[in-house]
Amino acid sequence: MKILNIILTVGILISCHQKNNTKEILKSEFQSIINSNHVEGSILIYDAQKDVFYSNNFDWAKTGRLPASTYKIPHSIIALETKVVENDSTLFKWNGEKRAYKIWEQDLMLRDAFQYSCVPCYQEIANKIGEKRMNEYLKKLQFGEMNVTSKNLDVFWLEGTSKINQFQQIDFLKRLVNSELKISKRTEEILKRISFIEDNKKYKLYGKTGLSIRNGNYNGWFVGYVETKNNTYFFATNIEPNENTNKELFPKLRKELTLKALEFIK
Template sequence: MNQHIHRHPSPFLRRTALGAAALTISTLAGGAGCAATSPRTAPGTAEERTASGVASPTPQADAPGVTAQPDPEPQVVVRDDLRSLFRKAGVEGTFALLDVEGGRMTVVDRRRAERRMLPASTFKVAHSLIALETGAAADADEVIPYGGKPQRIKEWEHDMNLRDAVRVSNVAVFQTLARRIGPKREKQWLDRLDYGNRRMGPSVQQFWLDGSLRISAAEQVGFLSRLAQDLLPASPEAMRTTRDLLKIEQKNGYTLYAKTGWGDAVRPAVGWWVGWVERGGHVYAFALNIDIKAGNRDADQRIPLTRTLLHTLGVLPAA
């Protein structure tokens, strides 16, 4: 049976639409015990403190129709016992899960969940939204040229629409879209979405691949939960189309939206699987990242490991 998700702010997320995408991740600095309900100053650099929410931007209360309200603080549950699942898979990494309606954040390896990393192809989620909002892509079905140059993955050597480009993670097509959007509008939308550290670097067609852009797992679930509920500062139509691009599974009373990422411009390379589950009228946003040290052997653990974590935490029904 299909579950209806009400796309409006839950009590947990009732906040300014132009505020920080990370959901008061300062609570993640509340200690490594089972739960943290009060923030404390996190150690580290200014950028690390921002990634954990301690130095989050001031909400823009003057936007039309937007009322700034204090950020609610989720209960944070640290489940480092689940590191055993990472060890069993032979990888190192972190996992963050946000139960939006329940107001609870569950994390495995709190410090790593706060650490900003290269988003790689998980940025295609935000990039699809930006392309639709700016008109760089008219809709999900407009065919976008890949540029005609040889690509490291043969499947990318085709012109394709946004729907197929997301499905096969076609870097060349998204580089075409990035050139259409241009650096000025890309930066404006990074700021507007408050995406990670919001840094572009010099190349408009590389900044999410090997440039300066970074985002933490905790920030990923904040951004994704807001997309799932129509809470981003973007048009409902663009958000609806972006959600549709990410839908990969619908059965047994749940719907799964997700996107992979593999950033090999850093060492060790970083692998992602991020998205959300809609089940029983609830939204559960998740983000996993791992070190990829052994190529495909490690990369192939991203999806099954995340599914195991989602099953273990009761988000997905038992297989």
Template sequence: MSRLLLLFSLAVFISCDSESGGKAYHDDYKTAFDTILDNYDLSGSVLIYDPQQQTYYSNDFEWSKRDFLPASTFKIPNAIIALETGIMKSDTSIIKWDGKKRDFESWEKDLTLRDAFQASCVPCFQEIARKIGTASMKTYLNKFHYNDMDVTTENIDSFWLKGKSHISSFEQIDFLERFLTKKLPILNTTRESMLKIFKIEENQTYKLSGKTGWSYNETNNNGWFVGFLEKDHKKYYFSLNAIPKDANKMEKFADGRKQAIYDALRAMKLI
């Protein structure tokens, strides 16, 4: 390599590292992540952040910077705000079913906050959002630096499902990291309840917590799976955002969002 090319490459590296706040971007697993997404007929990005090494891994960093509707991943801040305002007292607080027909039978019963979160009960969290109200919702989202939510009185129970609200994979991970490292201005009781609400799987090796999301905004289905892995006293954060390769072939879409992350973590030998 010529001296000029070496100096140019070093300058680019330093510039990128500086812009990312000292964090590095690696595409070591690009081929593996692309293959995993292909296996589930998905196009999109897998973004995994290792805070111990201050390193992001992805197959598509540009996609990870793009904004999309948060969909049901917004149940994370929605639940936090419900706990902070006292609308919900804990993870076991009951959300009563109003007896009306719902999209899924699993939603047609009284649910604890944790069960509603895990079942992704849309009507449950719409009710919570209405109880929080527009003013308090805006106040807490601003307090949490959970930006770019278009909240109005008219859309208080749907702004995360349709419309102009948006978030990127990098922003999802930033919020999750601030939550898990106690940098969100919330009560310890809220954090402890949320850790119970979040948890998907725990075994002798690791604990995995997260939330899926699925939106359809006029043109495309868009899917999320965001969360964090705790293993050997270390933490890793992940965010998948993807669309189906073929809108007529949706068979793998729902499960594929979660399974792709599990496969990516296996590829990195984290689980």
């Protein structure tokens, strides 16, 4: 028994030591990208092979914010695991009512609802999942600090006190990619398909954007990962406009800034 305890203790110490050895490197290039695009915020990138985090602003990256549509990643997982949604071809019928965006005014399959960030589609999913199961799965998945009640079930990721920071976003994505979420392989494969963005000679890109607007203030996300031949890089970008930002172009900047930053570490 003594020997077993010693082995367990050593294992724990090694695990803690490895975690504490994760480096955080400040990248002035990331700040230049942020400044030149007239926004505020942080780009956080994790090199899985080197076990290194890169950012221009680690304080910003450690501050929790509403997940907005980045929540569609765990939301889709919960929908599939509870069988509320059968697969990525499950159809969400448009009821004919006017919606915030024209692209939402049509019947959409899950993969399109995910890519187009169809809020009404995912509100329908949330109501079918219910408060109890949503909280049970969120506890299991450990996605930030979500505050889910019967009153905010279909909006908690868009307004209120729910929050997640950039480090937590990357931690969640790492556990998803490394099959550590204790979900079915089928669900993992579906998530990979619906979050796929592009494949070029350099990498395969997977991710999800998010945008919350509170009292006229914008906050934008782009989270995901890129797979290269020899490595995987995880990213979580969170930005806000300043007085010089063109708000019409702001949604595009989340992805553009992230891809520019990745060029400085690959």
